[in-house]
Every structure is written in C-alpha cells, then in structure tokens.
Amino acid sequence: MKNIFVDGYNVINSWSELKKIKEYSYEAARTELIEKLSNYATYKNYKVFIVFDAHMVIKSIEKKEKISDNIVVVFTKEGETADAFIEKTVNKIGRKIEVCVVTSDSLEQQVVFQRGATRMSSVEFYHEVKSVENKIKSKIEKKYSEKRFTLEDTIQKEILEELEKIRRSN
Template identity: 35%
Template sequence: MSSEHPPVMLVDGYNVIGLWRHLQEMRDLQGFDIARSHLTETMVNFSAFHGYKTTLVFDAYVQATPAKAERITKNLKLYFTDHNETADTYIERQCGKYRRDPLRHLKRIIVVTSDRAQQLTAVGFGAEWLSATALEQEVEATLRSVQSRQKPQKANTNNLLGNRIDSKTKAQLAQWRNRLN
C-alpha cells in the first residue's frame, strides 16, 4: 500500500464495546460514553501506529438525530449514524463505494465486527474482515511492541564529562564550585 492510499479501517464501535471485557465493564459501571471514550483513545494510538485511516462507527438508530462525523485526529474519526440507520448499514455503504472504486486494487479496507452477517457482506464486497477479538489482540500486541521500544536504555556513563577528565581538573572544578556557594 502506498502512503497515498493508507488502509481504511471501519470499526463497528458498539460491537467492539460489547465484546472487549474491560469495555463491557466500563459500559456497565460507567456508561456508554466512558466506554466509547476509552475505545476512541485506544484507536487513536493504534491507528497512528499502523497508519490506518480509521472510522469508529456508532449506531444512533434509536435517537432522532442526524448523522454526525467528528474528526479526532488525522487517522481517526467518529461517525454516528443517522436516525434509523445502523452501523452495519453505514459500513455496507462504504464497502459498496470501495467495490465500485476503479482504484480499489491500490486500496485496502478492513471491517472490524464480530457480526457474522456483516462479516460475510464485507468480504463479499472485497473488504478484509477482522473480528472484535482479533482487533483486541492486535491492539495488545501493538502496545507491547511500543512499550518494548520505549524501555529506558542503560545510561553509558563513559560519555559523562566527569568520567573523561583527569583528577587534577576535577579537583580544580570542585574548588571553583565551592567558592560559588
């Protein structure tokens, strides 16, 4: 994939919240907003790391509100569906656009859901499919990879100025420092 056509990831947000245990617990104890915020934060980092253009899709099916898109970062946006529209419907529409795109051979679209009918539909449109559980495992693996890269390196004390100057110079510097105090 070229950077001109980064992979697109469409995530059925409530499906993921319902299947990731820690998000289920947040949803049940603190509400959907907290679980949604946590998923959003997780996907900001994951999407940036992998260079995905991710859309977290949330049903607004029972709410009488118009569809709303909210850009979080250059790699992540939230999409709240229109009244009487499901996340599945929105994702299917995006997959249909992908299938009709004359440049689709240059592009990659990944649908994240554990809904079996949605999996079959996405694959039928030529998209890749990833279960909510597989995404969770990829997120955890990415986090471990990032953490292992960020482990503090043991300081090389040979490069410290105090270890490279002779004892006479060290004594002279100490005298000057004591006079300043």
C-alpha cells in the same frame, strides 16, 4: 493507506476491559476505545473509522468527527445502524482501496466480504491492538533506557575524583 471500519459498540461489548468501563459510562468506554485505536492507527499508519449506532436516538443526524489524520468517529443518523453505514460506505470504496471491517457480526462479515473488504472479528482485532500496544511500550522502554545517564556520565572527572576521595574517607 489501509482503511479500517470498526463497529464501535460491537468492539466495546467484545473487549472485557471496555465492557467493564461501559457498565459505568458509555462515553468513557467510547473515549477509551478511541484512545486505544488512535495509538494503533498512528503506529500502523492506517485510517480508522469508528462507527457508533445512533439509530435509536430520535432526530439524530449523522455526525462525523475527525479526531486526527488517522481517526474518524461516526455517529449514525436516526434509523441507521453501524452495520448499515459500514455496508453503504464499503460498497462505495471496497474494491477501489484496501478496506478491513472489524465486527463479530457474522452476517455483516459476509456482506462486506462480498463488497470487496476483508473482515476481522472483534476478538482478533483485540489481539492485534494489544500486540501493537506491546510494541509501542517496548519502543518507549528501549528509548528511555538508552537515554539514561549515570553520575559518571554527567559530572567532570576532577569533581568525580574528589567525591570518590570523600566517600572513601568516611
């Protein structure tokens, strides 16, 4: 299973729809990002770690929350940036399993690449997530249209003939 590490605030600040939500509420922007990436991760069968900086929050401790089998949300501890957490984690696993890091920070991209991970900018990732959303939407629409029944499909033939007679007589 491919592991993707996402610099959460970097993505929120790069995606215009999340940036607008952030203007009103960081929590709402985080929730929207988590929801979008949950669908993405499930569809692609990837494990996604969404890492948010809490390094400026006094006395904060590292907090990991498993949202589903495919999504883990991490808030870093006081004094630790999302970049530092991702670098440390990728350093441990980067050459053992398939890892991709999503950030638009070019220095961060270079560091994780040296440690065995692939990298993707937040904008590239946006287009990939949008593509998956369109595939999911298309699948849902196809299933819905396949399950649509007409009156003729659900009613007995004799009743249908009687209804037709009534319709023609008016």
